[in-house]
């Protein structure tokens with residue numbers, strides 16, 4: 218084998234090589250492909266060396282190993298290795314540029330502009346798949362270029378929210394959605410990532426303040442930090458907006474938040490907001506207070522947001538929902554199935570006119586541990602084409 222160090226790195230392209238003439242199958246698995254046993258298939262050259270080149274778009278440190286006919290092997294020509302959080306030794310490489318991610322993000326922004334929600338889903342799908350290649354990397358929650366992308370997207374949404382005659386639903390981040398209708402803007406489970414565990418994005422205060430300026434009311438469903446944002450709430454309250462929170466945990470939110478009891482309907486600027494008792498499935502003792510909400514706009518649009526609700530017994534009423542916003546990839550104690558199947562069953566039960574597969578790419582969650590990719594949302598939308606479904610990237614708006 219060549220007398221050099223491996224892997225070979227050029228910008229964001231990484232080439233792995235491994236000399237193993239007797240192996241019948243060789244894969245390179247690591248944090249860059251989620252240790253997915255079906256990924257990283259290497260090809261054997263005539264010289265007996267197996268090779269694979271991958272694009273790792275974000276800067277960061279990545280672990281990997283070879284697997285040759287079932288046997289895990291450290292890279293013998295890479296002096297860089299270390300233990301992971303489970304005390305296993307892995308080979309390691311560093312990517313020092315996010316140039317590839319910058320290109321991808323530009324392509325995504327332009328592509329989504331040309332194919333807005335409700336447009337050609339096949340075109341949108343390609344862009345979401347490209348976004349997954351970055352958002353599903355372990356380094357995503359540290360990435361400056363991804364943070365800058367979110368800032369740009371939030372600032373562009375803030376501008377759209379100033380045009381009060383437009384009616385739309387907008388994605389902010391993860392399961393946070395803005396609803397604008399009848400001249401008012403409501404936020405449901407809005408976060409700006411500053412509060413999210415495992416994320417290191419210090420978004421500028423002026424970006425958050427600018428967004429807060431546009432909200433007449435924001436609601437929070439429960440205390441998990443990927444569902445509410447302390448600073449945003451304080452700004453909204455300070456400028457005379459309303460913040461609605463579940464009564465049982467009202468004391469945990471900023472002063473001035475309005476406590477709403479389960480099954481209570483509150484009238485805010487002619488919008489009727491009802492909190493319902495929900496249940497978080499990843500909560501054996503059922504101690505986590507969680508509400509989901511129904512919103513009836515003054516122009517009679519009925520919107521249901523299931524929070525981190527995972528489709529529990531609370532979602533009773535169906536048949537006349539204009540827009541359902543539900544968590545993709547959730548589990549569900551009531552309807553059969555996990556992930557995609559649970560969502561499809563929820564759609565069969567509630568029969569909404571439109572739906573959004575939400576809670577995607579929450580970067581504070583580990584990969585395969587709650588950071589559901591856009592791919593799951595794509596599968597849901599594609600298997601329920603008759604139901605008019607969408608996924609919304611950060612800052613995207615979809616006409617109500």
Ligand SMILES: [Fe+2]
Pocket residue numbers: 392441443444525576
């Ligand atoms: Fe969540």
